[in-house]
Amino acid sequence: MTRVRLIAGIGFLVALLSGAGIQTVPAVASEAFSDVNVTAATLKVNAKGEALVSYVRSSGAPRHILVWGAVNALSPSSGQPQVRFQFDYAGGWGKYRKSNYWRTFRNRCTPYTGPPLPYFVAGCDAPDGSYWALQSWQRRLPVLGFAPFAALQSAYELHLSHWTGPLAQLAVGVHWTYDDSAVGIFGRLTYDGQPVYGFGATPKGVPKDRYSRTVYIDTFNSIYGAGWHRETGILLHHPTGTFCHSFVPQMPPPGYPNRDTVPAAPGDRYRVSVMGPGVTPVLEWDGDGLMPWSGTAAQRTARSAAADIWNGVMAGDSQCAPEAG
16 A cells, blocks of 8 residues: 655755666764774763763763754755764863862753653753654665675674754655566655755765765565665755656666675565754654556555645655656
C-alpha cells in the first residue's frame, strides 16, 4: 500500500541520484563528533546552556568535550550561515583555560521528555526548557548494498542535537515508476513549514554549505541479502527540499571493488534517514515496500493514491518529473 507518513526528528541539492545514475554524496555533519565508534557516551547540561559529552574513544582513552552556542536551525539563507556548535575537545581548557572544568561541571539535566528519536543514546531536558540528545548511527555505509571496504564506511558517528519546539518533518511515499516497471521512493524534508535545502555542491556532489542535507535510503530483504542494506544517498533538491529514487540497475561509483552493474534492489521495506537542519536531531522513516506491478485492481487504486501524494509532496521539483509514475 502506498502511503505517506510525517516523522519528527533531529538532525543535510542540485545533484540528483535517481534511476539515471548514482554517486557518492558526503554530507556536512555539523553536529557529529570527530571521534567514531565511541562507547559509554554520557550527556550533561548546566544552567549556562553548555553541554558536556563524555565517552571512551576506540583507543580506550576517555574524552570530555564541552559544547555550546547553537539551538534549532535557520531557514535556508544564502547570506546567513547556518547555526553550528562550538566544540572544546579539551573539556573546558579551550574556553576557560581550566584543565579541570569538566570535573566541576554542574549537571542540571532532568530526565528526557522529548519526542522519541531513532538511534537514541542519551537525552535530557535542560533548565531553560530546551532538549539535548545524543544519537549514534552508521551514516557512511557504501551504497548499492556493498559491504564496507574502507574503515570509516562501517563507523558509528555520534551526533549531538539541541532544540526547542517542533522538529523537522520528513514526508515519504512509495510508488511505481517508469511506466510501472520499477518501484520508487520520494519525499520532502521541511522545518518550521519551510523546505530544507542547500545552495550548491562540488562536481563530485560534496555540499558547499551547512544548509545542505542528504537522505540515506536503505532497503530490507532485497537482492543485496537479508536485512538492511544501504541503497543510495541523495542531496535534497533546491529549493523544494525534495528527493526521489527508483530501484533500477545501477553502476557502482568510482573507487568501488568492482564496476559491474548491480541489479535493481527493491525490498520488503524501506528506511530513510536524514540529519535535521542546523543542530536538530536525526530523523528516520520506515515503511512498507511494494510488490512488482501486475495491474491488479488494488494496485491501480494504490497507484492513483500515490499520484495524489506525489502531486502534493513533490510540487515544483522538475528534476524528479521522469519518476512521477
